Amino acid sequence: MIRLNLDPTCIDLTTLYDNRGRPINYVRLAVTDRCNLRCFYCMPEEGIRYLPKKHLLTFEEIERLISILAAMGITKVRLTGGEPFVRNDLMKLINKISEIPGIQDLHLTTNGVLTAPHVPELKKLGIASVNLSLDTLDKSRFFAITRRDEFEPVMKTLHLLLDHEIPVKINAVVMDGKNIDDIIPLIELSKDHAVDIRFIEEMPFTGEGNHYPTLTWTYKKILQYIQEHYTLVKIPDAPFSTSYNYKVPGYKGNIGVIAAFSRTFCGTCNRIRLTAQGTLKTCLYDDGALDIRQLLRRGASDDEIKSNLLKAFNSRAKDGFEAEARRGNHLPVSESMSTIGG
Ligand code: SAM
Secondary structure (H helix, E strand, O other): OOOOOOOOOOEEEEEEEOOOEEEEEEEEEEOOOOOOOOOOOOOOOOOOOOOOOOHHHHHHHHHHHHHHHHHOOOEEEEEEOOOOHHHHHHHHHHHOOOOOOOOOOEEEEOOOOOOHHHHHHHHHHOEEEEEHHHHHOOOOHHHHHOOOOOOOHHHHHHHHHHHHHOOOEEEEEEEOOOHHHHHHHHHHHHHHHHHEEEEEEEEEEEOOOOOOOOOOOOOOHHHHHHHHHHOOOOOOHHHOOOOOEEOOOOOOOOOEEEEOOOOOHHHHHOOOOEEOOEEEEEOOOOOOOOHHHHHHHHHOOOHHHHHHHHHHHOOOOOOOOHHHOOOOOOOOOOOOOHHHOO
16 A cells, blocks of 8 residues: 655655555565575575576566566665575676665675675675674584585675675574574674674574474573673664664674564564565565566566555565464475575
């Protein structure tokens, strides 16, 4: 539903709202489901059935879709995956999207393995920020978690991003028995570097459906653990922020904790997702609200695509729990995050 923002000081004809009055201005797009790491909390080590290439949206389809979304009010795009840099010619797509009228902020989520050579170009085209997934600063634990020996290239990417003054957020999934000892070293990284460290609750998107019945390392426990080691100062959370944000006094970077499994931020959720196969998700936990690839490929007009999108935005679940409950036969949640993009 497109409607007036009724704040008289801010008449805004272009804002897009969902059925619950939440503005939608942010799309996260998985450009591939393939990845060059095998993080155990995201994908099985073997036996992954990747999508056939023809099932991925083409660059032309992605550009058309983002242009349609931009005309509807989307201003922020994040490219993710799978690992976005595993897709051939990703930089061509990034350049094209950066030129789409209405797209003000372009962001990227990457594991950093193949990213370093592209950092200067990312800087040049004005990338707004890069989220780098890094669960540990210990090389052997990195191998144990990701099942690939790629720690050095990731660290090279991190330092190049910092050298180029591209805003960086490190995403670290907190995993019981796996990387608790990494929480403090990761925070220490923010002492001398202007990098935000965000600790994320582990979610059920493992590709195998083997999540814990109850989560031990909830955002509350993560926060409590950090507070046992530091005096944290609360800093304001940006509008639509998914993280609770803090600062260690004197440290250059900030600390964030993301209640991704506890789902405390759904009331202000401003984001939609497009999976690698072109399915719209209006919540991370739903099982697909609209098959956009099918619409694009059967020759639907821009207006037809828009009206289908609006219909989906207009029946959005209240929160991630409602979205999960509506999944019908597709329970428990078991798909890999690599098809969704995080
Ligand atoms: N390959 C890129 C990367 O590693 O950043 C982008 C895709 S990855 C699926 C996006 C984010 O999802 C990463 O930060 C990753 O840690 C997170 N993620 C994947 N599976 C997860 C899970 N089961 N629980 C919480 N976060 C998860």
